[in-house]
Amino acid sequence: MHTVRFTAETSSNSVLERDFVVGEVAGVLxxxxxxxDRAPLVLMGHGGGLHKKTPGLMARAHDTVTRWGFTVVAIDAPGHGDRPRTAEDEQARADLSQAMEAGETERFEAVSVRYSTSLAERAVPEWxxxxxxxxKLPEIGTEAPIGYGGGMSLGTAIGxxxxxxxxxxxxxIFGGGFFAHEALIEAARRITVPVQFLLPWDEEYVDRQSVLALFDAFASKDKTLLANPGTHRRMRWVGVDDEFLVRHLDRAGTSPA
Structure with a gap:
């Protein structure tokens, strides 16, 4: 059984940031x-090709901590950030790049599905x-409510x-775009917890209908789809339910101490 080993600590704007490792997995808290004091814990995933401290993720983490007093954790997906890449990782990245440059849509989808599935199979037990x-940490314990705070594309393919x-x-909280393959749809059918799903309406890499089919597959009685105009990397979110996790993690109205 692995334990948390903290490797660095900084503090800024009332937020304590601690880098850690669990086994071979690099993370930040x-x-x-x-x-x-055992506040709700929010898990955040990063997008494909990014890492646990990408600016957008860090901004969401800081906002979650300062606004609600929650704790946030992110880890590097396999082959990302501080994690070494396997031969499979290197080959998949090369294949994705070649398919995109050549405009080979079907090949890009096939490689993307295969690689994201492999990453999820490795990342789920790591999470x-x-x-x-x-x-095991006294400030978190086993009673703190836990939510998944999202992450577009790969963060959702793993989440x-x-x-x-x-x-x-x-x-x-999940978000498109990625290819909603059958294994992902089957996983969605087993999810019954409240879900908020964010969809870039003009996603250029992924068929919108497959993402809508994925949303439809969630077994949750409480699920919301929010779609805004925008592409995979150019998105301005309007109307997001910022209090979604607060309500469902039983901390409505709570502010940082």
Whole structure:
């Protein structure tokens, strides 16, 4: 059983940031500098080709900590950030780049599905091991509510199968675009917790109808789809339910100490 080993610590704008490793997995934990006292824990995933400290993720993490007093954790997906790449990772990245440059849509989809499925198969047990280790920390414990705070594309391709098998997650935010293949749809059918789904309406790489089919597959009675004009990397979100996780993690109206 792995434990959390902290490797660095900084504090800025009332947010404590601690880098850590669990086994071979590199992660970062953000919490109120004044102490979290077993506040809800939000898991955040990053997009494909990015890492746990990409600017957008860090901005969302800081906002979640300072606005609600939650704790936020992110880890590098396999072959991303501080994680070494396998030969499979290198080949998949090369194949994706070649297919995109050549405009080979079908090949791009096939490689993307195969690679994201492989990443999810590796990342889900890593997330579970990270949760096990974090719950041993006195400031988190086993009673803190846990939510999945999203992450576009790869963050969702990993987050959906994780939420499908992890009973500790009680609410989740996902987002397109990625290819909604059958295994992902089957995982969505096992998800019954409240879901908020964010969709870039003009996603240029993925068929919109496949993403809508994925949303339809969620078994959640409480699920919301928010679609805004925008492409894969150019998106301005309007109308997002910022209090979604607050309500579902039973901390409505709570402010940082």
């Amino acid at each position: 953000w919490s109120p500098a004044s102490g979290s 579970q091991a990270t949760l096990d280790a974090l719950q 959906i199968p994780l939420t499908a098998v992890e009973p500790r997650i009680t609410a989740a």
